[in-house]
Amino acid sequence: MRTETVDFLIIGSGVAGLRAAIELAPRGDVVVVTKDRPSESSTEYAQGGIAAVMSDEDEVGIHLEDTLKAGDGLCRQEAVKTLVEEGPDRIQELISWGAAFDREGVKLSLTLEAAHSRRRILHAHGDSTGRELERVLLDKARSLPSVRKYPYAFTVDLIVRDSRCHGAYVLRDGKITALFARATILATGGAGQVYSRTTNPQVATGDGMAIAFRAGAHLEDMEFVQFHPTSLFAPKAPQFLLSESMRGEGAVLLNIRGERFMEGYHPMAELAPRDVVSRAIISEMVKTESDHVYLDLRHMGKDFVTKRFPMIYETCMRFDINIAEDLIPVSPAAHYIMGGVKTDLEGRTNLSGLFAAGEVACTGVHGANRLASNSLLEGLVFGARAGRAAADAPVRQAADAEHRQDVSAIPSADEIRKALRAAMWERAGIIRCAGSLGDARRRIHSYIDVIKGNYRTRHELELKNMLTVASLIVEAALAREGSVGAHYRSDHKDRGTDWKRHITLDRQSFRAGWAEAVTPVRNTC
Numbered sequence: 001m002r003t004e005t006v007d008f009l010i011i012g013s014g015v016a017g018l019r020a021a022i023e024l025a026p027r028g029d030v031v032v033v034t035k036d037r038p039s040e041s042s043t044e045y046a047q048g049g050i051a052a053v054m055s056d057e058d059e060v061g062i063h064l065e066d067t068l069k070a071g072d073g074l075c076r077q078e079a080v081k082t083l084v085e086e087g088p089d090r091i092q093e094l095i096s097w098g099a100a101f102d103r104e105g106v107k108l109s110l111t112l113e114a115a116h117s118r119r120r121i122l123h124a125h126g127d128s129t130g131r132e133l134e135r136v137l138l139d140k141a142r143s144l145p146s147v148r149k150y151p152y153a154f155t156v157d158l159i160v161r162d163s164r165c166h167g168a169y170v171l172r173d174g175k176i177t178a179l180f181a182r183a184t185i186l187a188t189g190g191a192g193q194v195y196s197r198t199t200n201p202q203v204a205t206g207d208g209m210a211i212a213f214r215a216g217a218h219l220e221d222m223e224f225v226q227f228h229p230t231s232l233f234a235p236k237a238p239q240f241l242l243s244e245s246m247r248g249e250g251a252v253l254l255n256i257r258g259e260r261f262m263e264g265y266h267p268m269a270e271l272a273p274r275d276v277v278s279r280a281i282i283s284e285m286v287k288t289e290s291d292h293v294y295l296d297l298r299h300m301g302k303d304f305v306t307k308r309f310p311m312i313y314e315t316c317m318r319f320d321i322n323i324a325e326d327l328i329p330v331s332p333a334a335h336y337i338m339g340g341v342k343t344d345l346e347g348r349t350n351l352s353g354l355f356a357a358g359e360v361a362c363t364g365v366h367g368a369n370r371l372a373s374n375s376l377l378e379g380l381v382f383g384a385r386a387g388r389a390a391a392d393a394p395v396r397q398a399a400d401a402e403h404r405q406d407v408s409a410i411p412s413a414d415e416i417r418k419a420l421r422a423a424m425w426e427r428a429g430i431i432r433c434a435g436s437l438g439d440a441r442r443r444i445h446s447y448i449d450v451i452k453g454n455y456r457t458r459h460e461l462e463l464k465n466m467l468t469v470a471s472l473i474v475e476a477a478l479a480r481e482g483s484v485g486a487h488y489r490s491d492h493k494d495r496g497t498d499w500k501r502h503i504t505l506d507r508q509s510f511r512a513g514w515a516e517a518v519t520p521v522r523n524t525c
């Protein structure tokens with residue numbers, strides 16, 4: 001096996017990974033590995049924007065309150081305080097590196113999204129905010145000679161000896177390299193691909209969560225998956241996100257009979273929290289026996305729509321939907337996972353030498369439900385903090401490379417992937433109960449050999465990771481017998497006893513989950 005030694009290893013090249021790399025650059029050599037091209041990440045596709053207090057009409061205390069309220073009682077207050085207090089400085093820094101946020105005259109243009117009580121969402125090129133952030137951070141990283149990028153390098157597993165992470169085994173050009181590092185930062189993003197309906201890109205297969213879990217890290221809050229209410233629902237079109245900022249600017253939801261319905265579900269109507277809007281849409285879909293509802297922008301006028309949402313306009317036009325003139329068919333889709341690898345405020349995990357930041361991590365900043373547009377900010381703030389903490393990791397101790405060499409193949413990987421994603425959507429999605437979760441658990445259990453196998457292709461390794469993460473979501477969702485934030489149990493509609501606890505999973509609880517998976521649970525949904 002090839003070996004290579006660096007000071008700092010970062011896995012993932014979205015906002016959190018790149019921001020960490022920039023922080024670490026003066027302290028040693030940094031390698032950023034990414035399984036695809038460097039810009040391919042959830043960051044690149046983020047439309048709506050980035051929330052931060054950047055105007056005199058707003059206050060960090062109000063941003064804090066809005067975030068805590070969205071988190072439904074399960075945020076870690078210290079983490080939220082850190083986010084909202086450090087956010088504006090991270091934004092100013094980005095502007096100084098060349099980020100072109102949209103402006104009205106000289107002032108930053110700020111929009112509104114669900115559950116924000118002030119206009120505080122910055123956006124770029126109308127609806128391509130993530131792309132602008134990725135551009136600026138990649139340019140900055142490129143200007144730093146100590147930062148190198150290894151694209152198309154898939155991280156198979158972490159190198160762990162005596163509860164310490166020493167780097168990772170990385171698959172490049174069909175060969176495994178043991179990449180040793182003083183500190184390793186996971187910044188691999190989310191896991192939306194475990195659901196058949198998702199706004200996430202193909203790369204979001206939960207790799208960082210799965211490899212951390214196999215290495216012995218603790219994962220927390222995995223039952224909390226946020227579903228975005230409005231993803232495009234058209235036969236030939238991709239599951240493309242229709243930004244919440246469209247509702248922020250006044251778009252309304254109609255059922256297929258043309259009736260506006262959100263006012264009957266929540267006083268904030270279309271700008272109610274995402275879980276409320278998603279469940280209301282499902283309810284209307286059931287009532288009208290339809291598989292979608294409509295988003296309506298027709299009253300806004302073509303000039304405004306094409307200027308404010310140019311990328312969404314162009315994309316929908318490719319599928320013959322003119323968003324300024326037509327009703328847009330939409331339905332909810334998995335969007336963001338609040339849980340992940342448990343960290344402290346500096347991105348430290350329970351394994352020394354291993355850090356995590358961004359969607360892969362769980363700092364507790366989002367609680368049971370993320371406030372819209374807080375995630376790019378989280379990537380910037382906690383990416384920088386993880387970078388600072390990793391810089392102080394002790395000089396590398398010697399460790400051997402001993403990755404298992406016996407390799408198997410999964411003959412029906414595509415079919416398993418499809419069946420898993422469908423089972424997660426139908427049985428562990430927006431509305432869950434013990435029966436449906438039990439079904440999902442049994443389905444995952446039938447693929448246990450895949451989880452235990454040792455593979456050599458990206459596709460197979462992704463499937464193994466997706467099964468692991470799906471299992472973690474299902475186990476946590478079964479364990480939480482109550483409805484909090486984005487986690488809604490139709491068999492436990494109230495919060496349940498002991499609802500303030502956080503569910504932490506490790507390899508031990510995983511084994512317990514597998515043991516129970518063979519016990520049928522009556523379907524009560």
Ligand code: SIN
Pocket residue numbers: 046047048049242243244245335371372373374375
């Ligand atoms: C959106 O533009 O609706 C997504 C924003 C977010 O999820 O934070």
